[in-house]
Amino acid sequence: MSFAAKLSDMPLIDAIRMFQRTVRSGKLMLWGASERGVIWMLHGQVVHAIVLNLNDRRLLHTSEAALRDLLNWNEGHFRFTPGDADCFYPVSITTPTLQLLASIEQTHVAELYAAYAGNLTPATMLEPLPQREGMNEKLHMSAMEWVLLVRVGQESKTLQELAADHSTSFEHIAAMATTLLKHGLVRIVGLQMPSEHGAMDNLNAAIRRRLQQQPKGLH
Secondary structure (H helix, E strand, O other): OOEEEEOOOOOHHHHHHHHHHOOOOEEEEEEOOOEEEEEEEEOOEEEEEEEEEOOOOOEEEEHHHHHHHHOOOOOOEEEEEEOOOOOOOOOOOOOOHHHHHHHHHHHHHHHHHHOOHHHOOOOOEEEEOOOOOOOOOOOOOOHHHHHHHHHHHHOOOEHHHHHHHOOOOHHHHHHHHHHHHHOOOEEEOOOOOOOOOHHHHHHHHHHHHHHHOOOOOOO
């Protein structure tokens, strides 16, 4: 049974997770304003993806780069068509889907918080973000930045207080805090970010609208 929705109602990352949980095999086709994407899933795992130009069918992205591009789409619609797991599937992505999505999502979160790094003030406070195993094994940070990360996890202090504790300037601490933000290791306390539940709220609203459009008397 196929499944279709608008990306404004159900973001692609939520759709992929749904098909991953149900161990589905098939093709997930997406249409944007000027591009088309296709994702192949085998037993709930994303194994290949492409992005094409709608006008001339030119290949724009493939494999993991295509998946990352498609996950940035906010407008458009998609349709999942189940397929036989015994059929041929192109395979260019071997990283487990949950691990790949976690990596992409952490990168996105880090970019969001890094955008606010220029607004750090002496009164700013940081708190650590939950980390997934193996996600930060290749980070390159100074010893002082690692010390700051540990301190942030242990104490609730402003950047000015942390600067005083380490006998350094606020500017130095702010520069290290910016590194932590860009790596997705911490977040700014009190900063309002987009709700994690926004996507499900949109989907539930769409379902209610669809039910209201059904002819009366059908059960």
